[in-house]
Amino acid sequence: MTPYLSPSAALRLLGLKAGADTPAIRKAYAAKLKALDVDADPEAYARLRAARDIALRSAKAAAAQADAAGDAPATAIEDDAQQPAPEPQETCGAWAYAAPLLPHDPPAQGSAILAGSLPPADAAPEPQAELTAPDAPPGAREATGGPPVLASAAPTDVTLLQRPDRELARLLHSEEDPAPAMDDAEEARALRCLRMMLADAAQADLSLHGQIEDWLADLLAGTWPRSAPLLEETAAAFGWESERGQLGERPSIAWLNTRLRGLRFQQKVELPDHPLHKAWVELQRAGWSKWYQRVGTSRKRINELLAGIRRHFPELEGHLDQQRVSSWEQKPDYSILTFPLRLLGVGLILCAQYYFSWSHNGDRNTQNPLLEPPAYQAPIDPKYNEQLAMAVHAAFGPDKTIQWLREKQISVASAFEARFRSELSNGATPEKATQSTTDFIRRRVFLNGRKDAQLLEQDLQLHLARIDAVSRKGPEACAGYLKSLDIGQVTLSDEVLRKEQALAVRMAETGKLDTPQPSKPTSASVPGKLVGEVMEATGLPQKTVAAAMSHKAGPAEECAVTRALLRATLDWKGPERGAILQTF
């Protein structure tokens, strides 16, 4: 780290005596620097830099002190250095909007009005007096030409025209506590003031621009949440969001950026089609939630919303009803219900289950208790069993039921049903959930099937058929299939589907649909004859084919080569056939 030096030690390091002035320090520094090979000794260089900076700073402070002691009029810069906290009016003197924030503060002294932004004739007397106030810095700014927005403003609106800053501050500060939101008229007026100031800022030099930016940041933060409608536009004009998450993010900007993101989320969640909209509305209702009110709202969504808000937009929690939130936050705790009512509720649930289990041919008699949904979850769709049956049909053929699968391989049946249910509860349609369970069975069939010498042939024929089908969607889809074994949106022909189902049934009946063991990468040497056939079929040079076989080529090449090689191997009767097929 940079070494700390006392001012006297710094001067000693530079070879100077106490009281050396700025030019002497620079001269000594330059001489020392030229004697040093900085690349060879970075530490010495860092020490020298530090000594120079410390010496310069203390020399500057000493000069300022001497000036002050000698009662000489201090120059602006030295004055700054000497006074710990300069009055804001002094540093902001050049700014048109230098007035303090609060409307009841006395008019700012020494503030000049931006020459360009003043309509010459119809100015009110008071600001004119300010303009000619003796302590206004004369000619502090060059006129940059009137901002165009002023020309279009209504000429009668004198206060707004002359001091949009004051008008804005007046609009945003409210006597009431908590401050109400601005009404439409106020908001329109405030936006107009803001735009005038933003237009001025766009025309301004960097220091004025910075002052307007800081002033607006303070104002918006100080009058939050009344200032919320102005934030988006201001942030865009000053590019505040590009600072978000940066090491040097200014605290006031960081504060506003968090609010801006919260505001955006709030706008989105208030739209009825947002997935968390129901939860949002529910949590805004006043008072404790009654147990029957909870039925329409999913607890998962509520938890998701609360977790999200607390993690990303903590300030939004103020929009929610505290009582409501805590009533939802209690673990499924029915303390608000009396004991007899609770008993009745449990009884009802039991009855309902009893009823369902009878009315559906006792399908659920052997169900795994672990997979039973907890009692407080949303009731199961009455069509659930029907949908589940459809999913089983899709994976194993129309004559098979979940009951059959349970008998054959209970672990597969549980996993199948758990997957189906979790898809549904995540908002998937029954069709989508069916697709997911079918893919699941398909993957197990493929991975387990290729480890079994008897099934290998049939398994890989189907694999090839699937590759052929997805390849019609282009190489990307094919590469995706080879990676994840998901066929995605591709529909397979009926014949392929039937064969898949038959194989799945065969494997289920012999208990071969267990969780696939991770297989070690296998390798096999591919005879030149097959390589030749692949090259011919794909039209790729040998180098590319070899690269694709060791998974080092692009997705398109790999797909084409895999396909051609699989086809060629299946048609071939050589001794290494089995070994090669194992590698797919």
Place this chain on the structure above:
Amino acid sequence: MIVGIDLGTTNSAVAVWQDGVPHLVPNALGELLTPSAISMSRDGATLVGAAALDRMATDPANTAISFKRNMGNDREVLLARKEWRAEDLSALVLRSLCDDVEAHTGSRPTEAVITVPAYFNDRQRKATRRAGELAGLEVRRLINEPTAAALAFGLQDQEDREPFLVFDLGGGTFDVSIVEKFEGVVEVRASAGDNRLGGDDFNEVLAALMKPLVDPEGLLAKLDAPRREAMLLRAAEAARRQLSTADNATFAVTIDDRRLEAPVTADAFERACEALLRRLREPVVRALRDCAFEVSELGDIVLVGGATRMPVVRKAITRMFGRFPNSTVHPDHAVALGAAIQAGLAARDAALEEIRISDVCPFTLGVDTIERDQFGGYHHGVFSPIIDRNTPVPISRMGNYRTVQDNQKEILFNIYQGEAREVSGNILLGSIKVPVPPRPAGEATADVRFTYDSSGLLEVDVTVNQTGLTRNIVIVDEADRPSEKEIAARRAELAKLKFHPREEAENVALMARAERAYEDFIGDERRIVGQWITDFAGALESQDHRRIAEARQVLTERLDTIDASAPL
């Protein structure tokens, strides 16, 4: 001999330090700037510079420009059925510049100082260094472009200068540096930039603005994408040039036998670029804030880079600083001249005995860490800076880190560059793993030392305090650097390319220009240009030097006339 090279997005230039002053070296066409363009023609010959740029009109699919924007990433362009990385193409430009120096001074340069945008990250710097190596140059140092310009500006006289600001808006990158000069020391106080902002972006804005106006019938949509883009960008470049001197310009494209035209005013252009102009402000503010200067404390505002010629940009600068910028240095030459001064410094030239330059590291460098919050939760990927941005270089700094788990076996340090608090927003430069002795969490500690040298290359040392074990990586030499063998193989690949002999350079460039003109005109004019091309080709076939020289002069004059009258 050491040369200074400005390897630009749009133009490149080379300068040598001779007799105590930097000199720019003209290319085979006698020009000081060589466009950074490469074209590989159907007959297998490779064109560099103005000739290649003209072929952007006739054969855009086999021509590459602005490739500096892809420096350090894996994007490749397809020219003449081969893939080329940005560094390969840059190497071709560098080699052509070396040829120029050899022709001019009689000896071939072996070492070079190459300029890079100050805000180029470590990967982009590495790629630039490799480009130099591919061109057969030893890169003695990489110097930041605004720093080079500051040298050229600061060493115009012996006077001390109050802090000045170098505003470097090139074809593809934007840099700002605040520099002081006293007692022969040129000291960069702070640099900031945006390596995705440049003159090219203004062209794109103009092309996007004019595309619907110039082509209401959608004729352009029928062309293939590279040709359409090239056509629109060329028209935008031409219109932008007109707008540098006039308030109105014509945006015109020629498709087959139709000329499409639409007028554009300076005001409309300015409105369209507002977002770009706003992006100019942020790096300036950041640099000022980092070195704690007020705008009023700045002396000159020095403009560098071709894009600062645009009136819209000048207007924005004047507005930002409340004063007119200084344009005493040539915006296109200053960087190369500064690089030559640095070359003189590197060669320890006597004339530069009393000059020292000190630069800063313009971005923050650090490692990723895991933080534990008050609830006991872990937050992964928190950036822990070791070298803060705008620290003077060379610099060596150390940070101390400890284990988060009991009996942790090793610590993995990922080294990042950037300004975001979470490392996911920063650029990963490399990783280093050290084994630590089994201890309760927090008791095994490691010191990480970052050393950043004057060329902007980073070295990292990690020492485990309990065992004294040290690991070291020089980021530039780590895994992703191709081996010597690979570099040699790629150099051989580049050497296979055919080039026209130097004495033919003028003829080749003129022919490319004539073909470009043929493409730009329609009707009678096109027929006439076609006739000129035939005439010139006839002269070339005769192989009679005198006849060729005459024909060349005639064709040059003719093209000058027709280009001056053209709307493009």
